[in-house]
Amino acid sequence: MSKDITKFFEEFSGYLNQYDRRAATFYALDLLKTAQVTIPELYEMVLAPALNSLAVPRDQAEDLIWREHTVTNIVRGIVESAYPYVLAEKERFPMETNPGRILLACPEEEYHELGIRMGADFFTIAHFDVVFIGSNLPLSNVLSATRNLKPDYVGISVTNYLRLVRLKQITEGLRAQLDPSIKIIVSGSAFSHTGTSAADFGADALINTFEDVVALGRSAHEARA
Amino acid sequence: MANVISLRNVNKIYGTEIKTQVLYDVNLDVEENSFSSIIGQSGSGKSTLLNIIGTLDKPTSGEVFINGIRTTEMKKDALAKVRNETIGFVFQFHYLLPEFTAYENIIMPYRIKGDAITPEVNERALELIHLMGLDKVKDNRATKMSGGQQQRTSIARALINNPKIILADEPTGNLDSDTTEKVYDLMRDINDKFKTTFLVITHDPRIAQKTDRIIEIKDGRISLDLVNQIA
Amino acid sequence: MKLALKIAWRFLTSSKGQTILIILGIAIGVSVQVFIGSLIAGLQQSLIDTAVGRSSQITIRPVNRDDRIPDYEAIITKVKATEPEINSISPVVDSSAFILANDSTYPTLLRGLQFDTADGIYRINEGILEGKLPTGDQVMLGKEFMDEAKLKVGDTISLVTASGTKRDVTVSGIFDLGVANLNKNWALSEMGLVQSIFDLGDQVTSIESQVSDVFTADVVGANIQKVVPSSLKVENWKDLNASLLSGLNGQSISSLMIQVFVLVSVVLGIASVLAISVAQKSRQLGILKAMGIRDRIASLIFLLQGFILGIFGAILGVGFGLGLAVAFTKFALNPDGTPVIDLFIDPQFIAISALVALAAATLAALIPARSSSRLEPIEVIRNG
Numbered sequence: 024m025s026k027d028i029t030k031f032f033e034e035f036s037g038y039l040n041q042y043d044r045r046a047a048t049f050y051a052l053d054l055l056k057t058a059q060v061t062i063p064e065l066y067e068m069v070l071a072p073a074l075n076s077l078a079v080p081r082d083q084a085e086d087l088i089w090r091e092h093t094v095t096n097i098v099r100g101i102v103e104s105a106y107p108y109v110l111a112e113k114e115r116f117p118m119e120t121n122p123g124r125i126l127l128a129c130p131e132e133e134y135h136e137l138g139i140r141m142g143a144d145f146f147t148i149a150h151f152d153v154v155f156i157g158s159n160l161p162l163s164n165v166l167s168a169t170r171n172l173k174p175d176y177v178g179i180s181v182t183n184y185l186r187l188v189r190l191k192q193i194t195e196g197l198r199a200q201l202d203p204s205i206k207i208i209v210s211g212s213a214f215s216h217t218g219t220s221a222a223d224f225g226a227d228a229l230i231n232t233f234e235d236v237v238a239l240g241r242s243a244h245e246a247r248a
Numbered sequence: 249m250a251n252v253i254s255l256r257n258v259n260k261i262y263g264t265e266i267k268t269q270v271l272y273d274v275n276l277d278v279e280e281n282s283f284s285s286i287i288g289q290s291g292s293g294k295s296t297l298l299n300i301i302g303t304l305d306k307p308t309s310g311e312v313f314i315n316g317i318r319t320t321e322m323k324k325d326a327l328a329k330v331r332n333e334t335i336g337f338v339f340q341f342h343y344l345l346p347e348f349t350a351y352e353n354i355i356m357p358y359r360i361k362g363d364a365i366t367p368e369v370n371e372r373a374l375e376l377i378h379l380m381g382l383d384k385v386k387d388n389r390a391t392k393m394s395g396g397q398q399q400r401t402s403i404a405r406a407l408i409n410n411p412k413i414i415l416a417d418e419p420t421g422n423l424d425s426d427t428t429e430k431v432y433d434l435m436r437d438i439n440d441k442f443k444t445t446f447l448v449i450t451h452d453p454r455i456a457q458k459t460d461r462i463i464e465i466k467d468g469r470i471s472l473d474l475v476n477q478i479a
Numbered sequence: 480m481k482l483a484l485k486i487a488w489r490f491l492t493s494s495k496g497q498t499i500l501i502i503l504g505i506a507i508g509v510s511v512q513v514f515i516g517s518l519i520a521g522l523q524q525s526l527i528d529t530a531v532g533r534s535s536q537i538t539i540r541p542v543n544r545d546d547r548i549p550d551y552e553a554i555i556t557k558v559k560a561t562e563p564e565i566n567s568i569s570p571v572v573d574s575s576a577f578i579l580a581n582d583s584t585y586p587t588l589l590r591g592l593q594f595d596t597a598d599g600i601y602r603i604n605e606g607i608l609e610g611k612l613p614t615g616d617q618v619m620l621g622k623e624f625m626d627e628a629k630l631k632v633g634d635t636i637s638l639v640t641a642s643g644t645k646r647d648v649t650v651s652g653i654f655d656l657g658v659a660n661l662n663k664n665w666a667l668s669e670m671g672l673v674q675s676i677f678d679l680g681d682q683v684t685s686i687e688s689q690v691s692d693v694f695t696a697d698v699v700g701a702n703i704q705k706v707v708p709s710s711l712k713v714e715n716w717k718d719l720n721a722s723l724l725s726g727l728n729g730q731s732i733s734s735l736m737i738q739v740f741v742l743v744s745v746v747l748g749i750a751s752v753l754a755i756s757v758a759q760k761s762r763q764l765g766i767l768k769a770m771g772i773r774d775r776i777a778s779l780i781f782l783l784q785g786f787i788l789g790i791f792g793a794i795l796g797v798g799f800g801l802g803l804a805v806a807f808t809k810f811a812l813n814p815d816g817t818p819v820i821d822l823f824i825d826p827q828f829i830a831i832s833a834l835v836a837l838a839a840a841t842l843a844a845l846i847p848a849r850s851s852s853r854l855e856p857i858e859v860i861r862n863g
Binding site: 031186218 | 287455476477
């Protein structure tokens, strides 16, 4: 199985490298259709590594950013098209109860939202009630969305490490102005890049994989039981 | 790597009648050849911190080590020598001497050092001028240059004595975004080329997110200290 | 030092208007000093010259009015030896007489002189309008007398003494000593003529002299008194002209006062302008200090600014002052075309004025120099 996935990754990367949207999309959706991979497998072992392998190193000229944007858009289209498979997988996925509502967003000026968009599907499969807000959400809007939607979890994703500063403002704002005990989970590459943990920013958990999502859902269930 | 800047329990209190504490027990180590940014809201104490590191201001208590030397108890003339030879300053408002040309401004720290101008120093000044793209305006008075040119002049001036440390307070604060990019790229090149340590106050996210380390100052304390371990 | 000089020079040249203004201020102060000083010195010189220039400043005469001085040569030698201040010294034989000319009788002071030495006192040679010095039985008469008596050179007149002795003499020339009274009342001749008319043998009535510095006449006189016989008394012009002296003194003091006040205003002017310039340059100073310039060099910048301003101000001021003085002597004239007052240009006085202004300018820069040394770079950096 894992050998197959390595092959899938290589083939998919090839299409992505040529910016071949059609081939990449058909190939990825076909993998789902033929049930050769699950959604988490596709996202974690094919799409994400393929994207990362094409990421522009920081010290390289900024005029290569277009490359990153092009492949990101191709992958986003695949993720959006996969939604029926996500719902189908949710039906099959064993989960005792609904773990609660989760609100997913990125801090202000954080535009890297594809990671948390994939995460949204993970949460959906794990039977969370997901509200995906997305990129560039100012603190005031995090507060008002939380106030209006009354989620059990607020999930914040940070890629650019400077935005960790805003993450701290968000956790402090949520706890000071709404609910000191609200569950805040965080995600994104900024944490591994800086060697920081959720606790450094006053958050409750750092979640990066489908496995982490499932564990969170289960622990919520246990806590309620 | 060795620390070129170390602060130990630095406190700063302004005023004698009405006391305002600006810095609270700040501890900070800055590694050689690093490129760090300090961010924080105005009034957070970040400029005071930079001025204390630069020996322009004295902490009320605590210790400051620059390049391993304790500066907190040093006499004025000795501090002037440290500033002249170890630290280069770049400020938001350029702070060039309007009476002098770009070249004269750039060479000024060397003249203050008191050595005669050798062909090598002249060469270095011209190299810096070239690096900063100032060849055409090097004989212009400071007032006859654009904001970006003035800022690049002040960076060249900060570099003439080949200091270990460059302290910059909002170096791109009043520059347009293109010039900001240029100035940042120059500083980064110098960081690579001359192994100069940079400590830069900025409110510009485009700059901060590219630095190796982000130090956030909030209410006189270091509230976040993020080191980007992935180059 | 070199750096401080360069910065000082650049600071001055980059705000030219202000610099020129200060230099003009100093220059005007110095020129007023030079002009007033020269004017008052000239005024005093001409007053003294008029009063005692063509007269004996120290006179040795017998205590007893009717006595004569027999051994005058010895006394003159002795006086010359003891007092190097004595410029000219000359024996005189004076006596009252009458001149009989064109049937009129005029009283006169017949003065027997030793012309070669007396010229040092009376500058008779300069004062000869017509003819020449008298020899033998000749006399020389003043301009006013000649006009009044309607005489001309070569005429013969008679000298009559109080005892009735009469001697015919010829008029050898006409003199003008610049004072009408003398021109009218003096008849000059060789000493021998007077001695023979009055039967005095080789005796003189007084010894007259001039000193190099007229104001030392009293001291020199007192010294001379010590070496001459007690039968002789030594008079000096100062004792005889007390009121003139106090006038001159007053003038000297007022001149000094003017100069002191001019100096004070120059100092205040420079100090205040430089103090403003420290405030103006505090940003530059802050930058220089942030770059590590030492306080001593920073102070030196302002001291040197004062010094440079002082040098230019002094040079320009001396030029102005001399120009003003020349203009004054050229344009402020008497009806006869001579200057109202001959200015006295004393290079030493001018040099001192210039040096004092230079010192004052540098000194005035001390205050801003001190405040520049106290300026902390952080004040500039923090306040933008």
